[in-house]
Amino acid sequence: MSGQLFLAATPIGNVGDASSRLREVLTSANIIAAEDSRRAHRLLADLGITTTAQIWSFYDAVEEAKSPELISRVQQGETVVMISDAGMPSVSDPGYRLVQEAIAADVRVSVLPGPSAVLAALAVSGLPVDRFSFEGFLPRKSGERRTWCENLLHDTRTMVFFEAPHRLVESLIDLQAVFGPDRRAVICRELTKTYEEVIRGTLAELVAWSDREILGEITLVVAGAEPLPETSPTEWVALVATRVEVGESQRDAIAAVARELGVPKRDVYDAVLAEQRQRKS
Known part of the structure; x- marks a missing residue:
């Protein structure tokens, strides 16, 4: 007889958000694999x-080692429920490797949908959520943070981040440095809890707001970039030439133009090289 694996x-924050189905599955489970027991x-x-x-302790460092045993218990007919500290397992939490093991072993995986800090923050942010x-x-x-943000500079989708409260101001400063001070963003703190806060503004305004002691769970929502023409x-080629005229190296000018326009650096380099060859011919 085959059992079942649930991601629940x-x-x-608010225990009242627990579904009746979550209660039923936790009550009937043979094993509860928990990020924090x-x-x-x-x-x-x-x-x-x-x-x-x-109740098994099932955090990141032990997930790979313990997953085969959990899958074996499901194959023996038991019900295993995987839960994280909050929200949906495998979304920035343990669960991904376990699901991979289950799929490889042809074990049925079911999901119990429910609270999600990502979706809750998006919904309350007031920023576009179509993408x-x-x-x-x-x-x-x-x-490393600024390099990561530079890769997202021209992404037109709304972006959701988790951040530790003690690093929030530094992260906002770096986001502002890369995205600019006027990019819209929202800080969601302690969602669904007693002291829930939702602070909306530009990155510059949020940097100023966050220069204080901040506690609790933070979800940060940042507007995507405006589509580039x-x-x-x-x-x-003309933009690169303008930068070179004021003293930039050609290499730095190509990189800057590519970044600003959201086009591959190699394409800009090829265009500059082609123009130089044409002038020489």
């Missing part, structure tokens, strides 16, 4: 659930 979304016990207590399930990307946590170091290789 849990409340992101202590939080799992607290969730069960808050939901008034008494369970005979084994968006989830970028997880930004790199910890400023240089169509440009031609002739225009790329």
Whole structure:
């Protein structure tokens, strides 16, 4: 007899958001694989659930090692429920490797939808949600963070980030440096909890707001870039020439024009090279 693996979304702050189906599955589970076993016990207590399930500690560092055993237990007919500390497993949380193992073993995987900090922040942000990307946590170091943001500079989709409260102001400063001070953004703090805050403004305004002690869970939503106008290789060459005339190296000028226009650096280089060859012929 084959069992079943469930990925179950849990409340992101307000336990009242737990679904009746989540309660049913947690009550009937043989194993609850939890990102933090202590939080799992607290969730069960808050939901008034008494369970005979084994509760496994299942965090990032042990996911790969423990996944085969969990899949084996499902194959023996048991019900395994995977939960993260909050929200949906595998979304910037453990769960991805477990699902991969299950698919490889032809084990049925079901999902219990529910609370999501990503979708909640998008919905309340007031920014466009027809197209968006989830970028997880930004790199910890400023240089790496700015490089990451430069790769997103021309992305027209609304972007969602998680960030630790003690790094929020530094991340906002780097986002402002790359995206510009006028890019719209929203800080969502402690969503669904007692002290929930939603702060909307430009990146410059949010940098000023965040220069204080900040506590709690942070989800940051940033507007996408305005679509760039169509440009031609002739225009790329002219812009590079303008930069070179004021003292930039050709290499730096090509890189800057490519970044500003959102076109591949190689294409700009090829256009400049072709123009130089044409002048010599």
